[in-house]
Amino acid sequence: MREIVVISGKGGAGKTSIAGAFAHLAEDAIFCDLDVDAPDLHLLLTPRHLAEHQFMSGHEAVINPEACTGCGQCAELCRFHAITGPENETDTAYRVLPFRCEGCKVCVELCPAQAIAFPERHCGEWYVSDTRFGTMVHAQLFPGEENSGRLVTLLKRQARAIAEERGLELVLSDGAPGIGCPVISSLAGTNLAVLVTEPTPSGIHDLMRVAELCDGFKVKVGVIINKWDINPEQTNAIESYSTGKGYTVISRIPHDRAVTDAMVNRQVVTEYEHGDLSATLKAAWTDTLALLDADKAT
Amino acid sequence: MIYAIASGKGGTGKTTVASSLVSLWDGPVTAVDLDVEEPNLHLFLKPEIHRTDPAYIEIPEADESKCTLCRACSTLCQFKAITVMGQTLLIFPEMCHGCGGCLTVCPEGALTPGRRQLGEICHGRAGNVRFIMGRLRVGEAMSPPLMRQVKALFADMVAEDDKADIIVDAPPGVSCPAVSAVIDADCVVLVTEPTPFGLHDFKLAWEAFSPFGIPMGAVINRAGIGDDSVQRFCADKGIPIWAEIPFDRAVAEAYSRGEVVARAVAPLRGTFRQLRRNMREAAMAREAACAR
Secondary structure, eight states, rough: OOEEEOOOSSSTHHHHHHHHHHHOOOSEEEEEEOOOOSSOOOHHHHHHHEEEEEEEEEOOOEEOTOOOOOOOOOHHHHHOOOOOOOOSTTOOOEOOOTTTOOOOOOOHHHHHTTOEEOOOEEEEEEEEETTTTEEEEEEEETTTTTOOOOOOHHHHHHHHHHOOOOOOOEEEEOOOOSSSSHHHHHHTTOOOEEEOOOOSHHHHHHHHHHHHHHHHTTEEEEEEEGGGGGGGGHHHHHHHHHHHHHHHHEEEEEEOTTHHHHHHTTOOHHHHHHHHHHHHHHHHHHHHHHHHHHHHHH | OEEEOSSTTSSSSSSHHHHHHHHHSOOOEEEEEESSSOOOOHHHOOOEEEEOOOOOOOEEEEEEOOOOOOOOOHHSSSSSOOEEETEEEEOGGGGGGOHHHHHHHOTOOOOOEEEEEEEEEEEETTTTTTEEEEEOOOTTOOHHHHHHHHHHEEEEEEEEHHTTEEEOOOOSSHHHHHHHHHHSSSEEEEEEEEEHHEEEEEHHHHHHHHGOOOOOEEEEETTBBBHHHHHHHHHHHHHOOOEEEEEEEHHHHHHHHTTTTHHHHHHHHHHHHHHHHHHHHHHHHHHHHHHO
């Protein structure tokens, strides 16, 4: 079994539109939306949930106001400024700000009055779904939550297990923007990272950082330059950078309003458009698979 | 006042809006890039960087001669960053959140503060604009601790001078880094685009940030593409639309050349001035309400 992850560093470069088209073109694949923070692939694939699960991860501190003596030691110890003091003179209890609490348990352990509980944290939901292209594993982290990396790891593990069970050859994932926790988790065990970029200063800058991350994790890189015709000069610069680094440039995709129109129709581009754009995407998918297979030889 | 430019979905135009606002700001302003994973504001403001400081997080370092393998540290650690394997104490620096718990509970004094580099903080100037950027080290998973250090810098500036205006370019999304960027702002600008992805992530952001009670307004970028569902959602929820930037290939091309859009595309100057007025009024109204 192999794994392809579509990521980009910069948001809005076209990851999900391209991943959606690839999901349409792929055979024997399971799909995964690893952008658990702001997932969008389900808007194109309109999944029907077959199973819904709670995502529990980590814990959070909760101060019992009855038991709190107001000594303030917890607030002093907390490195995350997650504990505030009494709000008025009649109130003596300290409070935890859930959005700032990282669940380190330091306050819980050291509270002299043992007034702090430490319940498990319900951080989101995850789903196994049916789509018109095949099975999809996806999630929604609750706003402000941490542990996105753990949720990404869980989704990947589920997708692999289902793929194994059903004899599917490929896990195709849409990743998160950035280079932090969820992106690092999405690269673990991946055979190919397809990096979608655009010919802008931000696109190039962010591509370089995410490509360096892939190199660090020894994940093979292919580059897709989306909206290439917005700035042909910058496109050339991306191509020479990529070639210089030994990354295969899989495709140049032109700027085309059909991408947005397809989205509005809840379709992927290759379902909606039947001209040059879809032909380019089909060639890109063939070349992506060829690049994925290239390491079988080595 | 602290103004955060945020969005659920990435690539909707946060940096376009932030750089344009900074270039048209009618008073002293500091531009802060808090999208530490992929900071882009400097590519448009082109500041002269006069100082770059490494940023660290505190992690434990062990003195094995003092360690009795009592496991007080590994029992407390919630992040699997410190553990005892056989007769060895192992520390995994990359997993450490820097809570300091292990150092506090170690009965033998066998742990001392060490450090791991999170990234760097750059200070500079673009004309009259002060510039601060956090940049995460490639391979570092935790952006919030670096963001906290950048935030502490501008919080000090605001504390010293209450007339100081800060414009923050926030990271995309609605999870902990995004929340960390907006939670202390006086006003939040949510940049979106009128597409199903834009609407979906805009809703997530609005739901995530609403509980903070910070005034919020929308900027609809690339207006004219997609559909009118964002406008309808705003009307339904009473979210003010502070600016609409029409889709125009000239805007995309100016951005692709690294230009500040409000400077390159003249008709947009009025749009950004109006946005500035709306942001100011919203932040002042909140301040007045808080004072009462």
